[in-house]
Amino acid sequence: GIQVEQSPPDLILQEGANSTLRCNFSDSVNNLQWFHQNPWGQLINLFYIPSGTKQNGRLSATTVATERYSLLYISSSQTTDSGVYFCIQDNQGGKLIFGQGTELSVKP
Amino acid sequence: GAGVSQSPSNKVTEKGKDVELRCDPISGHTALYWYRQSLGQGLEFLIYFQGNSAPDKSGLPSDRFSAERTGGSVSTLTIQRTQQEDSAVYLCASSFALGGVTEAFFGQGTRLTVV
Numbered sequence: 657g658i659q660v661e662q663s664p665p666d667l668i669l670q671e672g673a674n675s676t677l678r679c680n681f682s683d684s685v686n687n688l689q690w691f692h693q694n695p696w697g698q699l700i701n702l703f704y705i706p707s708g709t710k711q712n713g714r715l716s717a718t719t720v721a722t723e724r725y726s727l728l729y730i731s732s733s734q735t736t737d738s739g740v741y742f743c744i745q746d747n748q749g750g751k752l753i754f755g756q757g758t759e760l761s762v763k764p
Numbered sequence: 765g766a767g768v769s770q771s772p773s774n775k776v777t778e779k780g781k782d783v784e785l786r787c788d789p790i791s792g793h794t795a796l797y798w799y800r801q802s803l804g805q806g807l808e809f810l811i812y813f814q815g816n817s818a819p820d821k822s823g824l825p826s827d828r829f830s831a832e833r834t835g836g837s838v839s840t841l842t843i844q845r846t847q848q849e850d851s852a853v854y855l856c857a858s859s860f861a862l863g864g865v866t867e868a869f870f871g872q873g874t875r876l877t878v879v
Contacts, residue, residue, distance in 0.1 A: 687866040697801070697853050699870040742807075746866055751820070752797060752857065754807050 658683045658747050662755035669762045674731045677758045679743035681724040686745050688719055690728050693740040693757070702728070702741075733762045766790075768871035770856050776877045777846055785841040785874045789858030796839050797859075797868070798831055800852040807855065813839065846878045 659682035669675055679688075690702040703710050703717040705726065710717055714733075719726040730737055740757040747753050769788040777783050789796050798810040809823035813833045824830070828847075833839040843850055853875050859868040 689867065691870070697875070698872050699855065699857075701867070701869060704865070704867040744868070746868075751809055751812060752799075752868055756806055 658745065658753050660743060660745065660753050660755040662741075662743060662758050664758060665756065666759045667761070669733050669760065671733060671735060671762055671764050673733050673762075674729070675733060675760070677728040677730070677741050677760075679726045679728075679755055681726075681745065683724070685719060685721040685724060685726070686747070688726055688743060688745045690717055690726070691742045691744060692737075693742060695739055699742070730760075733760075735762045735764055738762050768856055768858050768869050770854075770871035770874050772874060773872060774875045774877075776879060779848060779878055780845055782842065782844045783846055783876065785843075785854050785856075785876070787839045787841070787856030787858075787871060789837065789839070789856070790860070790869060791837075793858035793860040793869075794836070795859045795861065795866070795868075796833055797857040798839070798841050799855045799857070801855060801873075802852045810841070810854075843876075846876075848878045851876055851878045 661680045663678045688706050691699045705717045705719045707721045714731045716729045740759050742757045743755045744752050771786045794815045796813045799807040801807050811831045812820040828844045831841045853873040855873045857868045857870045859866050
């Protein structure tokens with residue numbers, strides 16, 4: 657089945673720093689999404705990005721479907737950015753396939 | 765509704781009791797998913813409903829778990845004879861496929877604690 661690998665698994669940043677999170681796929685990209693799971697456990701939609709580049713404030717994402725990866729950029733990080741970031745795609749059979757997540761901790 | 769709604773948000777139950785968890789998907793969404801997340805772990809697939817098709821139940825961990833979706837909308841996940849290892853956050857998501865786009869949205873989850 658489709659494998660989704662995220663890196664790094666853990667990341668500690670000082671407030672104000674920038675970071676890049678990566679998601680690699682073993683098969684073609686389908687309906688790729690990035691989510692942020694906040695410390696209260698809620699999964700918040702960040703981007704729906706099967707290809708191309710999108711930006712939303714301090715966050716942006718790029719998916720290169722032909723090379724089977726996606727990147728999430730966080731600029732000028734804030735403590736509220738802490739949590740786990742997941743990339744997810746569906747396997748066209750209905751299941752949402754999750755990466756193992758990147759746990760981000762932003763220190764004041 | 766405006767988003768996926770789950771109830772209750774928290775549930776504490778005694779070992780051996782049955783529990784029902786409810787999910788109200790976004791109106792018009794044809795697909796509905798249940799996942800669970802144990803403390804510090806990733807998300808574990810439980811079950812998937814798509815329209816009128818037979819649900820994909822391949823992720824249900826035991827026959828104590830069942831789910832139904834009535835009228836293609838609200839879903840109920842039932843856990844019978846709860847065990848302590850059932851303690852987790854149960855997350856529901858819904859999506860609507862249109863023109864090749866399938867974007868999923870998650871509810872806030874139900875935190876189940878079995879004591």
